Amino acid sequence: MVQIVQVVLSFLSISLPWSQQPPQPIVDTFLGALSADSPQSNVTKSIAIIGAGSGGLAILKTLLDLPEETRSTWEIVLYEQRRDVGGVWLPDPQPPHPPSLPETPLYPRLHTNTPHPTMTYPGFTFPPGTPLFPSHEYMWQYHVDYVAHFNLTRFIHLNRTVLAAGWKGSSRQGKWVVDVGRTDRPDDVEQRTFDHLIVANGHNHYPRVLHWSGEDDWVGNTPLGKPKRQILHSIFYREPEDYINRTVVVVGGGASGRDAVLQVGALTKTYQSLKEGSSPPDGAQVTVKPPISHFTIDSVVFTDGSSLINVDSIILATGYQFLVPFLSRIPKDSGINTPALITSPTTTANSTSASALTTNLRYIFPLYEHMFSLSPAFPPTALSFVGLPVLIANCPSDRAQALFISHALADPSVLPSRADMLARLVRREAVLSAHGFDPYYVGHKMLGGDDEAQAYQNALVRFLKRRGRLPDDGRDYVEAWRVMARKQSSVLSRAWSRVETRGEEATWLDGVETEGEWADLMFRLVDWQTEWEKEHGQGPSTYA
Numbered sequence: 001m002v003q004i005v006q007v008v009l010s011f012l013s014i015s016l017p018w019s020q021q022p023p024q025p026i027v028d029t030f031l032g033a034l035s036a037d038s039p040q041s042n043v044t045k046s047i048a049i050i051g052a053g054s055g056g057l058a059i060l061k062t063l064l065d066l067p068e069e070t071r072s073t074w075e076i077v078l079y080e081q082r083r084d085v086g087g088v089w090l091p092d093p094q095p096p097h098p099p100s101l102p103e104t105p106l107y108p109r110l111h112t113n114t115p116h117p118t119m120t121y122p123g124f125t126f127p128p129g130t131p132l133f134p135s136h137e138y139m140w141q142y143h144v145d146y147v148a149h150f151n152l153t154r155f156i157h158l159n160r161t162v163l164a165a166g167w168k169g170s171s172r173q174g175k176w177v178v179d180v181g182r183t184d185r186p187d188d189v190e191q192r193t194f195d196h197l198i199v200a201n202g203h204n205h206y207p208r209v210l211h212w213s214g215e216d217d218w219v220g221n222t223p224l225g226k227p228k229r230q231i232l233h234s235i236f237y238r239e240p241e242d243y244i245n246r247t248v249v250v251v252g253g254g255a256s257g258r259d260a261v262l263q264v265g266a267l268t269k270t271y272q273s274l275k276e277g278s279s280p281p282d283g284a285q286v287t288v289k290p291p292i293s294h295f296t297i298d299s300v301v302f303t304d305g306s307s308l309i310n311v312d313s314i315i316l317a318t319g320y321q322f323l324v325p326f327l328s329r330i331p332k333d334s335g336i337n338t339p340a341l342i343t344s345p346t347t348t349a350n351s352t353s354a355s356a357l358t359t360n361l362r363y364i365f366p367l368y369e370h371m372f373s374l375s376p377a378f379p380p381t382a383l384s385f386v387g388l389p390v391l392i393a394n395c396p397s398d399r400a401q402a403l404f405i406s407h408a409l410a411d412p413s414v415l416p417s418r419a420d421m422l423a424r425l426v427r428r429e430a431v432l433s434a435h436g437f438d439p440y441y442v443g444h445k446m447l448g449g450d451d452e453a454q455a456y457q458n459a460l461v462r463f464l465k466r467r468g469r470l471p472d473d474g475r476d477y478v479e480a481w482r483v484m485a486r487k488q489s490s491v492l493s494r495a496w497s498r499v500e501t502r503g504e505e506a507t508w509l510d511g512v513e514t515e516g517e518w519a520d521l522m523f524r525l526v527d528w529q530t531e532w533e534k535e536h537g538q539g540p541s542t543y544a
């Protein structure tokens with residue numbers, strides 16, 4: 001019996017898109033024939049993943065990890081609009097031309113702000129010799145290596161944009177109708193149906209742009225002989241040299257704002273406009289200003305009444321918006337008349353009252369555990385999201401979410417009832433409110449920092465272990481060394497700067513290959529740096 005099943009399965013694997021062998025073109029021709037609604041099809045479940053960044057790759061790999069007998073008749077397709085995998089880590093082919101949005105906010109001098117062993121999918125390390133705080137090229141290569149190592153290529157359809165996706169059916173059953181466009185032939189749109197959509201479209205693509213009164217007059221009034229005034233979001237930021245001879249105000253103190261002031265501040269007169277309670281990063285050559293109040297024709301005025309008349313550039317490091325344009329559009333000729341996602345910045349709906357999935361640009365709701373749609377329009381497993389949490393190490397969190405989603409797709413009964421999921425979400429929101437936070441403003445941010453982020457991932461995986469879906473080794477999902485290294489991230493950053501200053505990278509990295517060895521390296525570096533700082537004090541300026 002077992003043998004027959006295996007023979008049948010290996011036969012299936014020759015002709016189905018998840019076959020081990022075959023090159024992309026063959027996969028493409030089979031797709032048409034195998035669409036889930038074709039009568040000869042043996043596909044029991046069809047799943048479309050949107051996006052080949054950290055999140056999309058994690059869910060693709062994790063679905064494939066399900067037991068062969070569970071997923072052998074599933075069709076899994078990943079659509080990625082860009083020319084390659086890697087999401088934000090894949091550089092743009094050319095410099096941005098505002099106002100057209102670039103494909104990624106990536107800038108040439110980007111290094112990770114956390115040590116790479118903490119940024120990995122568990123069990124899949126960066127290659128030996130990788131600097132502890134690598135430049136972005138290593139991050140992109142890591143994603144490419146992941147795809148190659150786990151044989152993901154044949155599921156990934158590059159240069160394919162999901163243009164619109166609508167739900168045809170009821171709150172209990174139905175299908176997604178999806179329009180997929182080709183990047184190279186925009187008029188060539190294929191329509192497909194799927195049982196499940198998994199959205200991993202990233203959330204660093206739609207800038208949050210602030211506006212102030214008087215800004216247009218200020219921009220239009222460049223004094224004679226001065227560089228042309230500009231207000232640009234940090235998504236357009238590339239090289240600090242672009243700002244030489246300009247006086248710059250960077251608005252915002254998040255990761256993008258910190259990098260911008262460190263890089264631009266070293267070359268030109270730079271101000272950082274910050275909310276009360278924020279401070280500039282260590283080592284930045286900037287003057288702090290409060291938030292901007294408004295512009296006059298020749299000056300930037302701040303909320304404390306002070307103003308600057310010599311400013312040439314404003315960099316808005318003001319973050320990004322949660323948008324999923326293709327879910328807010330209806331597929332052509334589909335007979336569907338309600339978009340799956342309502343985009344409404346001023347909505348007064350809440351998770352209980354919302355009649356549809358809604359984004360207010362900061363928060364997509366109602367979602368169970370930042371993943372499953374609780375929209376009354378379709379079943380919770382019909383639509384899920386990977387990668388929405390903010391202030392979290394993405395790859396490990398994407399993998400924890402992916403485990404949860406995979407098992408829920410394999411067996412929806414693993415999920416609590418819709419009413420229980422909604423009750424849990426409402427409870428989470430109530431707890432935030434009770435602590436003085438507006439849950440509709442906080443959105444998917446892990447306010448509690450690493451503690452909350454790790455508890456979140458541990459809970460997802462523990463849930464699956466308790467229900468027998470994963471073997472229970474009695475350990476937390478987030479490994480003790482990862483917890484330590486996230487806590488000591490800034491000590492590690494100072495340690496690594498000191499290693500670099502001393503030119504000792506090769507010595508430290510020698511023989512470091514396995515996950516355990518990377519963990520050990522970080523423990524040794526923390527001890528080494530802590531010891532040194534006891535004697536010499538902190539700070540990069542004292543290393544030499």
Ligand SMILES: Cc1cc2nc3c(=O)[nH]c(=O)nc-3n(C[C@H](O)[C@H](O)[C@H](O)COP(=O)(O)OP(=O)(O)OC[C@H]3O[C@@H](n4cnc5c(N)ncnc54)[C@H](O)[C@@H]3O)c2cc1C
Pocket residue numbers: 050051052053054055056079080081082086087088089105106107110111112113114119160161162163200201202203204326386387392393394395
């Ligand atoms: C400048 C910058 C620096 C960062 N630095 C760090 C860091 O140091 N440490 C850290 O932990 N995190 C960092 N991050 C966070 C980073 O975004 C995540 O680590 C992670 O890589 C995001 O992966 P993702 O898959 O969620 O999204 P993305 O990487 O954005 O991938 C989404 C993919 O979906 C595709 N897509 C979107 N819409 C469609 C569509 N309609 N059809 C087809 N494809 C579509 C996009 O083309 C993209 O490839 C940084 C982010 C930025 C922007």
Ligand SMILES: *[C@@H]1O[C@H](CO)[C@@H](O)[C@H](O)[C@H]1NC(C)=O
Pocket residue numbers: 082083158159184
């Ligand atoms: C995707 O498009 C790029 C051009 O933008 C092209 O070079 C590449 O070959 C295409 N890849 C696939 C798999 O179609």
Ligand SMILES: *[C@@H]1O[C@H](CO)[C@@H](O)[C@H](O)[C@H]1NC(C)=O
Pocket residue numbers: 020149150151
């Ligand atoms: C990937 O495919 C190769 C060759 O088909 C195979 O040897 C290898 O075991 C596969 N790797 C994984 C992780 O499945």
Ligand SMILES: *[C@@H]1O[C@H](CO)[C@@H](O)[C@H](O)[C@H]1NC(C)=O
Pocket residue numbers: 244245
């Ligand atoms: C900056 O200004 C100096 C002095 O006016 C000029 O020599 C130099 O070329 C300028 N540099 C750039 C990059 O514009």
Ligand SMILES: *[C@@H]1O[C@H](CO)[C@@H](O)[C@H](O)[C@H]1NC(C)=O
Pocket residue numbers: 349350351352353
């Ligand atoms: C959600 O909205 C409904 C309808 O406006 C309201 O009755 C309810 O109190 C709101 N719930 C919360 C938690 O604010």
Ligand SMILES: CC(=O)N[C@H]1CO[C@H](CO)[C@@H](O)[C@@H]1O
Pocket residue numbers: 012015040041042
């Ligand atoms: C390719 C393949 O295995 N096709 C099978 C699909 O399912 C029908 C019956 O459900 C079989 O007769 C086919 O052989």
